[in-house]
Amino acid sequence: MEHIVTDMGCNASIDDRAESKSEKAIKAAVLIQKWYRSTRARLEISRRYSLTIFQSIEYADEQDQAQLASFFTFMLERYADPDAVADASISPSVSHQADSYLTEYENIEVPDSYCGPRLSFPLTLADANALLHAFKDGQLLHAHYVLQLLCETRRVLKEKPNINLVSVSYSKEITVCGDLHGNLDDLFLIFYKNGLPSEKKPYVFNGDFVDRGRNSMEILIILFAFLLIYPNDVHLNRGNHEDYVINLRYGFSSEVLNKYKVHGKVILYLLQDVFSWLPLATIINKKVLIVHGGISNTTDLDFLNLLERNKLKSLMRPPKPEADREEQAKEGTPAARPSTCAANEHVTRKTRGVSSSGSTELSRPNSQSGPTLKEWKQVLDILWSDPRKQNGCVPNKRRGGGCYFGPDTTARLLERYNLKMLIRSHEFKREGYELTHGGKVITIFSASNYYEEGSNRGAYIRLNPDLIPHFVQYQVRECTDKQNYWERVKTIERSALQTLREKIFAHRSTLTEAFAKYDCNNTGKISVSDWAAAMESVLCLELPWRTLQFHLVKTDTDGKVDYMSCFHNMEIAQSTEEVQPALVETLCKYRKDLEIIFNIMDEDQSGLISFDEFRKTWRIFSSHLGIDAYDASIDKLAQSIDYNKDDYIDFSEFLEAFHVVHKRDKKPT
Known part of the structure; x- marks a missing residue:
């Protein structure tokens, strides 16, 4: 018995020690779990405000672009060559015929030394594959073939209606892609995962093919090539970046001129016209409306389907009111393109001209009149608008164009045209897509790593015969595979904060005056709330300034902000x-x-x-x-x-x- 008791005592002692260790292990695990969750939460907050910074500054830039559009228009007109394409190697003179530029490629010889793809028209799938392989290897398509491709694309697009009515049979799906913005690797990845466009694999590409990325020209060439091969199965909607004035600011014009130094201006000239012929919307099986931006409370699909879309070369140039047009007509002057700076220096041109930037405008003798305000507003709304949670429709002041439309606006339009849903793009989304308005509005964004590598996934939609969307996400990775999550978030955060600091520094004097209004005693310090109010009043970025203060300024022990410290470094x-x-x-x-x-x-x-x-x-x-x-x-x-x-x-x-x-x-x- 004593032995048994002793054994029991020993067992009890062992159990106590084991229980103690178990409790410590559980406490340690709980602490680790809390630390992990807290760290992940902080990283998630950092990632969210970093992306908010990027997006706010992007929208502010778009607003600046809209406000300065009239000045850029004046510059284009003032420095445009009214008589010829400014490129002696193409043609010593240019015919006054409106479509004479369509044969420019015939005057450009392809040397025997050219090692890139040689296209033959009509194009075949073999030509498209040759382009894909060439672009993967970093080759350029010769300007002769680029211009010929654009001329053929223009011919096909001119036959398209403003709103494509696409009928998909019950034997196949249709794929919808959003913004690509010059990210060629994203397009390659989509084709790798989903398959190349074909009669059995139809695609809708929903605008914003160009700007920001490095390979906008290659994306256009690939999409136009597949359009020519499968004109009934590849559908291209116009985006707000298919606009020559926008291209000046966001990189596409510079990309073309750098890649095609001799013939770049003619390419851009022809692209300006091609962009104006891109359809404005696509409707699938009479149930799914696809537009680049969105809608407004005045969107009229019947009206949009009837207007002359090629009159809208740029939406950055609003037409003059009808009264001004009538006054001009009485005076015998041509319908002017608005330019607040150029009233006394307007250049009247009777032929087409190419600007010295390579960004050009088609100007024809006895040409059709420009768009009306109603036409311009209707197209502006579908290319620039964004959805919001609140009912109603209000001007989109953050972008400077289009509107914010609520679920009631969506419901009315869908009911009016007996539609099931609206698919749009135009907005960066961290996961590549987003559902709003009770699932009736889908945003699809196909450019991964849009702001910084690791900042977001791209996505595309597969619509099955029942028009039920299936989302496919992806992310092109070069460096991020070598980084852990913490490193990726910190990289994004550093880039966002640097971009914000540049904007802050550029407004130094205005910000200093705003800070001084709250610093009545000239102490150099103000409260956090006053600092945040001053920052927002000047920069108008709608950012979480209280959260950002720890990264931007120094504070003392009393919580006062040393407001000049945001400029110190x-x-x-x-x-x-x-x-x-x-x-x-x-x-x-x-x-x-x-x-x-x-x-x-x-x-x-x-x-x-x-x-x-x-x-x-x-x-x-x-x-x-x-x-x-x-x-x-x-x-x-x-x-x-x-x-x-x-x-x-x-x-x-x-x-x-x-x-x-x-x-x-x-x-x-």
Whole structure:
């Protein structure tokens, strides 16, 4: 018995120790779990506000683009060549016939040394495969074939209605893709996962093929090639970036001119016309409406289907009111393209012209009149609008165009046309898609890594014969496979904060004045709420400033914000101490716009413009914006940076000086 008792005692002791260890293990596991969840939550917050920063600044840029559209229009007209394509290697002169440019490719020889794909028309699937393989290897399609492809595409698109009515049989699915924005790898991945377009594999590509990414031209060539091969099974909707004025700011024009230095202007000229012939919408089986942006409370599909869509070369150029047109008609002047700066310098052209930026406009003798305000507004709404949760329809002030439409607006339109759902794109989505308005509105976004590698997935939709959507997500990965989740989020966060700091620095003087209004005693410190209010009043980005304060400014023990600290670690790339600070800030703020203007002025794409032309254009630009011209300071600035070479300015180097950087990242001069 004693032995048994002893054994029991020993067992009890062992059990106690085991229980104690078990409790410690459970507590440790709970602590680890709490730490993990807390860390993941913080990372998720960082990722969300980083993406919000990117998106807010993107929309602010679009708003700036809309506000400056009239000035860019003036520049295009002022520097347009009214008589010929500005490229002697193509043709010494150009016919006054409206469609003479359609044969330009015949004057361009393809040398024997060219190793890329050689297309034969009508195109075959073998030609499309040759293009895919060539682009995977980084090759360019020769300008002769590019122009011929665009001419054939234009011919096919002209036969399409404004709204494509697509009937899908019960034996196959149809795939809908959203914004690609020049991300060629995303298109390759879609084709790899889903299959190439064919009679058995129809596709709808819902606009925004170009801008931002590096391979917009290659995407267009591939999509146009498949359109020519399968004209009844490949459907292309127009997006808001299929617009030559938008292309000036967001990179497509520069991409084409860099890749096709000799013939780039003619390519862009023809693309301007091709874009205007892209259909505006697609309806599948009379039940699913697909448009790029959205709708408004005035959207009229019957009206949209009847208008002359090719009149709308750019939506950044609203037509003049009817009263102004009638007045112009009485005076015997052509319908003017609006330009607030160019009233006295309007260039009347009776032939087509190519601007020195390569961005051009078709102008024809006795051509059709321009679009009416109603036509322009109807198309603007379907290309620029975004859904929102609240009922109603209000102007989209964040983008500067289109509207925000609520679930009631969606319900009315679907009921009016007996539709089942609306598929649209136009908006970045972290998972590549989003359902709103009770599942009646689907946003599909196909460009993965849109803001930064790892920032988002892309997606496309497969619609089965019952029109039930199936979403397929993907993400092209180059570096992110080598990074853990924490590293990926921190990379995105750093990039977003750097972009935001650049914008803050570019508004330094205005922000300083806003801060001072809250600092009555001139202490250099204000409350967090006052700091957030001042930031929003100047930048208008609708950001979570209270959350961001820890990354942007210093605070004292009392919670007061040292508001000037948001500028402490930032400066421009080039030292300009001797130049008027207000001018430096102005150049930082309008750097992107000046780059567009310089590209317009650079007729031979040499990267150089005359200093006299620069000074004159700067004076016009500053007058348009209502800012001081700083003529003497501009001269001193060019000389101090030493980019004034034989009375010419290397404008890319000049603008490089106004990059906003961290002080530790500043390049040595």
